Amino acid sequence: xxxxxxxxxxxxxxxxxxxxxxxxxxxxxxxxxxxxxxxxxxxxxxxxxxxxxxxxxxxxxxxxxxxxxxxxxxxxxxxxxxxxxxxxxxxxxxxxxxxxxxxxxxxxxxxxxxxxxxxxxxxxxxxxxxxxxxxxxxxxxxxxxxxxxxxxxxxxxxxxxxxxxxxxxxxxxxxxxxxxxxxxxxxxxxxxxxxxxxxxxxxxxxxxxxxxxxxxxxxxxxxxxxxxxxxxxxxxxxxxxxxxxxxxxxxxxxxxxxxxxxxxxxxxxxxxxxxxxxxxxxxxxxxxxxxxxxxxxxxxxxxxxxxxxxxxxxxxxxxxxxxxxxxxxxxxxxxxxxxxxxx
Numbered sequence: 623x624x625x626x627x628x629x630x631x632x633x634x635x636x637x638x639x640x641x642x643x644x645x646x647x648x649x650x651x652x653x654x655x656x657x658x659x660x661x662x663x664x665x666x667x668x669x670x671x672x673x674x675x676x677x678x679x680x681x682x683x684x685x686x687x688x689x690x691x692x693x694x695x696x697x698x699x700x701x702x703x704x705x706x707x708x709x710x711x712x713x714x715x716x717x718x719x720x721x722x723x724x725x726x727x728x729x730x731x732x733x734x735x736x737x738x739x740x741x742x743x744x745x746x747x748x749x750x751x752x753x754x755x756x757x758x759x760x761x762x763x764x765x766x767x768x769x770x771x772x773x774x775x776x777x778x779x780x781x782x783x784x785x786x787x788x789x790x791x792x793x794x795x796x797x798x799x800x801x802x803x804x805x806x807x808x809x810x811x812x813x814x815x816x817x818x819x820x821x822x823x824x825x826x827x828x829x830x831x832x833x834x835x836x837x838x839x840x841x842x843x844x845x846x847x848x849x850x851x852x853x854x855x856x857x858x859x860x861x862x863x864x865x866x867x868x869x870x871x872x873x874x875x876x877x878x879x880x881x882x883x884x885x886x887x888x889x890x891x892x893x894x895x896x897x898x899x900x901x902x903x904x905x906x907x908x909x910x911x912x913x914x915x916x917x918x919x920x921x922x923x924x925x926x927x928x929x930x931x932x933x934x935x936x937x938x939x940x941x942x943x944x945x946x947x948x949x950x951x952x953x954x955x956x957x958x959x960x961x962x963x964x965x
Contacts, residue, residue, distance in 0.1 A: 662687070670684045722740070724786070769883050779806065797880070849885075
């Protein structure tokens, strides 16, 4: 609940939590005639979580209710996002503040983070990205907000990821099919750690050591990164909630903002900065695609400053870090891109 920015000790938050629980039970009964025992129906959300970790029919009922709660809460946050008279720019600022606070705490606790970059995609980069891919629309852009964390070694990546899912966003809100892993062979990595190896037999989904590249057609196949998109819960400040339309109380005080995260180690970052995996090479390939798609015929090639043919090849897919992310010291700006990233 706290990862969702809800405080179970707050009467107002408790009222919202009880409301979505009631909504979930009503939905299940109304549409599926789902039989729910009285003790389960009367259980608090904390008690439902405990029941869901047990066995038997009550465990099944608790899990089913929690799944419905999960969806209803997310939908409420989405609806509230569109109801509020506030710009994306202001909401991005709240997300950035939260991310910087969490990562700042990690640094103060001694996490082996060698670099942290975060920021917003500027308009020129957004236009270029949308023009470079025929299937893209503005609605499909997930990286308006992007954050990159570089760790000292590969072994530090998973502990950092675990911390983020315990403090910053619920792991269940990671967007399906938008994740990339070209760094860690997961099964082998688990097998070399005794505290993970004994859990492999209980994993619900099959997995192996095959790395999972992304579908970015402009990144080099040698690019290495762990990349995912997730909805980050953000508590709306009271002065903004006061401007919400009448009848918004049942939607709660939380909105969810899509963000892109990229995790990699220092060695992978160094390899990414050379050859075809470099930021400059990525941008050249992307711009060639835009030039080809728009059938631009400039007197001089903007990529080489010399006459050049329009038809250029594009390498194999793999996503990369944000090309115009800003440094942590200057959050919330739309300024030029640093070296090293691509999106």
